[in-house]
Amino acid sequence: QKEVEQNSGPLSVPEGAIASLNCTYSDRGSQSFFWYRQYSGKSPELIMFIYSNGDKEDGRFTAQLNKASQYVSLLIRDSQPSDSATYLCAVIFNDYKLSFGAGTTVTVRA
Amino acid sequence: DTEVTQTPKHLVMGMTNKKSLKCEQHMGHRAMYWYKQKAKKPPELMFVYSYEKLSINESVPSRFSPECPNSSLLNLHLHALQPEDSALYLCASSQVASSGNTIYFGEGSWLTVV
Numbered sequence: 001q002k003e004v005e006q007n008s009g010p011l012s013v014p015e016g017a018i019a020s021l022n023c024t025y026s027d028r029g030s031q032s033f034f035w036y037r038q039y040s041g042k043s044p045e046l047i048m049f050i051y052s053n054g055d056k057e058d059g060r061f062t063a064q065l066n067k068a069s070q071y072v073s074l075l076i077r078d079s080q081p082s083d084s085a086t087y088l089c090a091v092i093f094n095d096y097k098l099s100f101g102a103g104t105t106v107t108v109r110a
Numbered sequence: 111d112t113e114v115t116q117t118p119k120h121l122v123m124g125m126t127n128k129k130s131l132k133c134e135q136h137m138g139h140r141a142m143y144w145y146k147q148k149a150k151k152p153p154e155l156m157f158v159y160s161y162e163k164l165s166i167n168e169s170v171p172s173r174f175s176p177e178c179p180n181s182s183l184l185n186l187h188l189h190a191l192q193p194e195d196s197a198l199y200l201c202a203s204s205q206v207a208s209s210g211n212t213i214y215f216g217e218g219s220w221l222t223v224v
Contacts, residue, residue: 030209032212034213036215043198043217044215045215046212046213046215049212088153092209092210092211097155097158098143099155100153101152102151102152103152
């Protein structure tokens with residue numbers, strides 16, 4: 001069974017702080033990893049993708065991938081109230097199906 | 111910005127109705143997908159079309175019938191649905207259906223079955 005696991009949260013952080021989201025996956029052969037943001041009542045919006053070990057930065061977002069540990073994370077720096085949403089970790093397994101974790105709900109307190 | 115357009119955005123249908131959800135993408139992608147998302151759950155894959163051919167059907171009941179008229183269009187025909195089929199239906203696309211290709215979602219169609 002191929003699985004993607006996330007801490008369901010909710011994760012509450014004060015405005016300006018760093019929000020740290022974690023995700024583990026079961027298939028060591030996985031090659032592609034994504035973070036989607038989903039606001040309530042809206043569709044998932046791609047915010048980051050990462051394919052190689054290490055860090056990838058885009059604005060206030062940093063994705064970190066460690067294939068040996070089967071672990072991918074997302075850091076949100078200088079968190080803003082507009083970052084309050086559910087963050088979905090997604091992995092493409094060898095069968096090219098995109099599988100999602102349960103999502104982590106983030107609330108940024110003003 | 112993604113260019114996956116879904117219509118209608120909201121649909122209410124009775125259990126005896128026949129309706130369709132439509133999806134169009136303008137990115138030249140050759141893979142298109144239907145996902146279903148229930149409240150507070152992650153999206154679940156229903157169908158994958160690759161080069162206009164159905165390549166994955168995740169054991170979806172036959173009351174859901176996908177159709178891919180061309181590489182830009184993907185429809186989902188609905189017939190004799192049940193109230194538990196009420197959900198957000200998401201269309202998505204990617205360049206091809208393979209690992210390493212980013213999948214982009216449309217805004218979704220909210221379906222209520224009464």
